[in-house]
Amino acid sequence: MMSVPTTFRVIDLRVSIGTDAIIRGISMDFFANTVTSIMGPSGCGKTTFIRCMNRLHELVPSIQVSGDIVLFNQNIFSVNPMLIRRQVGMVFQRPNPFPTMSIFENVVAGYRLNGIRLAKSESAQIVETSLLKAGLWHEVKDSLHRKGAFLSGGQQQRLCIARALAMDPSVLLLDEPTSALDPKSTSHIEDLIAELKESVSIIMVTHNIGQASRVSDYTAFFLAGELIEYGTTQKLFTVPDDPRTEEYLSRKFG
């Protein structure tokens, strides 16, 4: 397990909002070209945790963080968050394509909004590659210049995945990416996640135990802001070390 190169390395991360401790000292490593699921009941701190990894937690005004998060030997708290966020893509619970932009513009939004100029052929290439990777190209290739509002929820979410992939991130953070989608779109996105790990490391938050077992190589179980157990998905789901993991998996709580 240690022979695989690491991406993120989290060291004693503690997060609190006001007097509420959300994360109570979590240390863990994430590995390249794997899918890692973070699961746990509502309120266990998993979404807060993943939002710390691209420093989006800083949008919450009174949040306090201690500990370190290192990405490829770079402490993410010692550089401008914009640089981290260009290396680390994120997809949210609800699809959030930009409503004022066409499908094409949405995919290259990371470049345009950052003021990075692309040659016409270059952006066309990026759009096609990203939409192909996100499994959306064949559905939208004839309407690239229409606004994305007519797309279904699942298609919009794949558009958001394409938008994140277009920046060629080394890590992709997925925050319950299918929680707002129907079962068919969900399984489409799960298949996609399995394919994507060839080119990008994926860290996914989910409250869906089945989803964690289906798509991830590693699974971490969070409870009340603590990391209870972390290991290969196979081991965690078959012979968990901690009785609380077993209880959670047998759906006694959560």
Added chain:
Amino acid sequence: MHSTMGTDAQLSRRVWQDRLFKLILVGVALGVVLLLTTIIGFVIKQGVSVINWSFFTQLPQPPGARYSGILNAILGTLMLTALASILSIPVGMWCGVAMAEHPLHPLVKWAQVSVDGIQSIPSILFGIMAYLWVVVPMGQFSAVAGAVALSMIMLPIVIRAVEEAVRRVPTTMREASLALGVSPFRTTIKVVIPCALNGILTGSLLGVSRISGETAPLLFTAFGSPFLVLSMFQPVQSMPILIYNYATSPYADWQQIGWGASLVLILFCFVLSVGTRWVFKR
């Protein structure tokens, strides 16, 4: 079971209460509709007879002359509202955006109180302030002075509308942009403002339609003029002032022109607010 349902007498009383309440609702609604249609109908009836091509292309003539027009008032009002918009929309827009994007900043509360305060000031006072600030230093009445007075009335309307429109943009839009490594400033400019554009335009147009009918602040700023004035630095005629002057004149044909001008002003505001709705729906 029967006791909890109430007696038949109670039930029929409630049915009557319902009917009465509905009747009052319909009556009040009808009253409002009637008021509006009466006003508009009356203005149309009084004003439509003087409206023809020359009404829009000619200058006012002495009483008794044919082909009198209100060209100078139309152009004056357009000049005044255009300049007032140029003065207040950029300031109001940035103020509204800043207030909405940094809701926790200590200055925001002060700004909100100030906006409400400005909105509660009677409009004639803006005329007095513009008189002191612009007319006195310049030594004469002018379109600039009128526009300054109008822009102070328009400013809080624009700020409030922009602030609300920007607040309505979902946080998920900002997150989507920030997560791509875009700076907060560029996120505001390139994502939040485009998403709020409908509301911003609506607010600005509402502001324009509000000030286009203002009379009091123009009395001693733009003052009014019987001539065709295209300079910003001279007294200029406007629709409300023309209506005021002509309606209070003793000549029947001038009063008639006052009605015609009222009709044009009502139509202008009507088109603006309908246009605003149309923009908003898109």
